[in-house]
Amino acid sequence: MSPHPRVLGSFAAALLLVGAAPAPGVAGPPATTAPAHRAAPADLPPGLVEAMRRDLGLTAAQVGDRLRTEAAAPAVERRLRAKLGPAFAGAWLPTDGKRLTVAVTDPALAPVVRAEGADVTVAGRSESTLDAVKRALDRRRARAGSRDIHGWHVDVVSNSVVVTARPGATAAATAYVRASGVPADAVRVVTSPAAPRPLYDIRGGDQYVINGNTLCSVGFAVVGGFVTAGHCGRAGSPTLGFNNVSQGTFAGSSFPGDDYAWVRTNSSWTPQPWVNSYSGGNVTVAGSQDAAIGSSVCRSGRTTGWRCGTILGRNETVVYPQGAVSGLSRSNACAEGGDSGGAWISGNQAQGVTSGGSGNCSSGGTTWFQPVNEILGVYGLSLVTTGGGERIVSNWNNRCIDVPNSNFSDGAPLQTWTCNGTSAQAWAFTGGTLRTQNNKCMDVAWGSTANGATIQIANCSGNPAQQFVLSAAGDLVNPQANKCVDITDWNNSDGARLQLWDCAGTANQKWRRG
Structure with missing residues (x-):
């Protein structure tokens, strides 16, 4: 083991291993909707019930009924899509969420829909026709100025393609539709003052950039942002995400003495209970229970990806060139420059964020991590978790x-x-x-x-x-x-x-x- 451990990425230049320039990372998986819970409403997660009551105007009993209907709807839609063929014109749950509605272009097929337990309505255009209209608009998308036109989509309920534009830009949107050569009666232009913007996931192990030139790795998502290593940035330092998009600002940082920090992210970023496994998937985070010495532990970072070892010690003091840091845990999982701040996890339990080490992932080495529970306690943060598994x-x-x-x-x-x-x-x-x-x-x-x-x-x-x-x-x-x-x-x-x-x-x- 080298007698001089070093932090793996820092705001200081001397004797530190940091990335030289921003580079794109791996994007988080798309947001998805979890399958519905079939238990009684009383057994549903309280936060889910409260949010659906607040945002959808439902009673607790209606929440349970709606979730059960939503779970069955995709299977019914899939079967009817196959049975109806080119006459299928879309499917949706109405605002009351009680029963799937399916549109057909041939009224004679209404009994087929009802036999599957769905309601039926007759439409003038098939889903394939509406999709063709949207594709025609897509082919000219480079000419749709983002200042005037916000986007377009197939709306199966109105049996049309909807083009959304800013207020006052209806004429520009209509001209775009006309130039695309699609039937005017198949398109509706609506206005909206809010322009869309991209949203991104916060995921442990992904790259982020500090002050435009230093690379580190995300530790764990917390409510409002993420935790990471203190030597990665000072309070007030701005960050960019894996995609070099503005991400947030260091809200707190401590190094040396300790090696922890947290970044408060902007509204474009959503904290997720995930750690990048660097094999095309995510490891889910269920909590932050400290693992015993000798337990297996894995870490994730932008430079060397996913690496595993065992926990060799806790509450250790390490002397870096910048000063001593106490309270660290030690492991034989390797790490290199740019991995700093990245997530350490044992099973599904968060353990800490990468601080520093000796050696590398070619010859092996020793790495220390800052325990995550101390970071959460110091800043009063809440770890974003799955809440554990279900049977x-x-x-x-x-x-x-x-x-x-x-x-x-x-x-x-x-x-x-x-x-x-x-x-x-x-x-x-x-x-x-x-x-x-x-x-x-x-x-x-x-x-x-x-x-x-x-x-x-x-x-x-x-x-x-x-x-x-x-x-x-x-x-x-x-x-x-x-x-x-x-x-x-x-x-x-x-x-x-x-x-x-x-x-x-x-x-x-x-x-x-x-």
């Missing part, structure tokens, strides 16, 4: 979907087991995927759509074999196959394997979140 319980026998022997290896087949509250039975509903606490995803083996295909865990990739939705009817459906997760051969014992099978509405295919 997926069989309605038939009350057993849980389980990773056998907590073996989170790629390709491990799933089973049902007596519910026991372990991490092997904890799942996070994230953007259509079901993730374990070790960042593996529920997966159909080999992407198969055949009956009998094994349900397993695999490295998260976001492909269709890893998409599942829990409907209001309790079906755990893979949309790619339009088939259900099934307890093989009605095995009612611990260790029963799971398979993909035609949805039959049988008890061995019924599930709930619990």
